[in-house]
Amino acid sequence: MAAESEQGQEQQPKLPQKRYFRQRAHVNVFSDMAFEYPERPSAQDWSTHYPAYFRVQAGQAGDAKRQASAEDGDTAGREAQAKRGPGAAGIGSDADAPAAKVEFADIGCGYGGLLVALAPLYPNTLMVGMEIRTKVVNYLQKRIEALRGLQHGLLQRQNGGDTSVEWVDVRAKLRQEIADLAAPHDPSAPELHDNGETERLAPGHYENIASMRINCQKYLPNFFEKGQLSKIFILFADPHFKRRKHKARIVSATMLAEYAYILRPGGVLYTITDVKDLYDWNVRHLDAFPLFERIADAELETDPAVPCVVNSTEEGKKVARNKGSKYLACYRRIEDPAEAGAAPTPAA
């Protein structure tokens, strides 16, 4: 055991550095590119993205690291379970849980700021980030692996009796980050791996977030069943300024029908941008789309996801540093008003 923890410390996972994974923002979504996508949602094996949330069959050869964490983390797992709340299929849990389904999707997730911020707020919820740029997806996959590895290391230390290992108070941290945004930016400060817990335990241990390379404009129905998602995030999307490129915009009448299809009635679509024209475009299209209804600002104040949407992404922080404006527009997926005798929209 002691040898193992020594070895674990030597192999402390390193967070990847963004500067090695930069890629220009613009991609032609209409060109043919080789993507991996399942024939239909039931064919997708999500267990490779969220190994901790899918049971390993007894007698099946799992990978050594995963089995080790299942054994070692049992005590910590139970404590973590308590922190996460009831009903969570925890790490190493033998509970006969039904296959978990992804419920949040971040469309154009970039470097993963939103996912990393949301993960500990909703530890029982599986979230996926979708990004079309190869280098950026590679970065995010490494980032998530590293965060999970660091959490595993912290759990081991806590198990080994290290009382300095604490759980993060997620809400307090978020409040601090928002306050920090108002402080002047120090350009000489080392690149911070903001909103990712490297020193403290986070509920969910980042096992509930994953990223994929996918062209969302073509393949969403391959991954998600009708009404599967409860939240869709579209943050700081490519504005595609030129008129002839407007069809490539991620919010369009065409795509709204697909978002409405994969989002359950009562689910929420979050959009934010610093480009006023794009905000106007989004609002115009969403207001005109019969299956979405604007959520008033007052209602958004109680939604814990909103501060993450506004502040947690690299783009969001950049805009704040440059004293830009951010335009938030959130919509609820409602039942089709055209269908006679439509059921009232369920609560979010």
Next chain:
Amino acid sequence: MARLPISLVEASPTGLVALASDADFHIADRTGKVVASTADGVASSAVHIGKHGTGAIRAAAFSRDGALFAACTTEKAVTIYRTDDWSVVRTHEAEKRTNAIAFDPSGAFLLTADKFGDVHRIPTAAPAPSAEVAMAEDGGAKAKTEPLLGHVSILCDVAVSYGPRPFVLTCDRDEKLRVSRYPNAYNIQAFGLGHKEFVTSVATAQFAPDIAVTGAGDGTVRLWDIASGRLLQTVELEGILSKYYADGRAVCDKSTREDRTAGAERYGVLRVRAAEDLRQFVVVVERIPVVVILPFSEGPGLDSARVVDIASPPADVAVLGDRVIVAYAPAAPGPSDLVVVLSPSSSGSLAVDETLGGALNALPTAEVDVVPQAPSIFVWGGKAYLDRPGNEDDGDGGD
């Protein structure tokens, strides 16, 4: 010199068949008599049909009650005619190249599916002159139509289901069949997922209003439950048609090989049609000289395929009553027949109907020096990245 071939066949439920050849089309009745045509000198009694716009006929459709007919050209000209006197009800210039058209159940609208991925709705009533011109954006004769729904892909076909609650079915180059409510098509009912390549044709049937049948570049015909999108059955054409390649009767030439895929044997479905009177689905496959019959049975299911040999590979097929009309694809050393007509024989299969076939083959058509070869559907349907060596395209190029 060779005859200009028929590229498109479309049948009405009221006993008329349209045969299109380049920029012209002819309308014949059940006996093969030409009752109307856009070409001159076809038959003394034939009504002359006025043509609008330029370009070859790309798609055609009859309304469900047979009262209207629409034709769309490669140059985006859409014309809607009354079938009693062949007067023009309405003309329309589509925004983008249109690949398929279909009337909605009442005939009040014509749905057009374009290569940009959008379905538009054109009202079929004659436009009120002042109102339409006032609405036109750039002062031209075209009026803006409402986009009904969109895919982010090239649309290959559009159809409307039968039954009390109609759905519009659209299929695209990215293997998808989409089922949307109608007229509230922003509300996606289901996706039919399963095809592995571009879906070329979707057919609905009055005798089986809950199901739809599609054909695709992946060499399969699939049966779907419309309301759920569930795949009910897959028919692999290779199993029944591979012997045509072995026997050398399947035409596999240079243009087929340029379809960017490894194998030379391809089974690209050109068209699936419901044969209402026969309770069957009829399928024609590019380059293979057959008609595939799939009888429908309650279940729902498609029974074992019956394959009927024809003299030459097909270009299109339509079902007029209990007659299956196949237009021949241009084939260099081919027969001089334009079409072949099959009718149910006493043995339960289909046999050549010389009467109707003979009448239709007597259609006066233009003579050309060289018959243009139609490119394989795999040329536009296949994914572009498949022929690039080391396909590590991360989409970083181009805006």
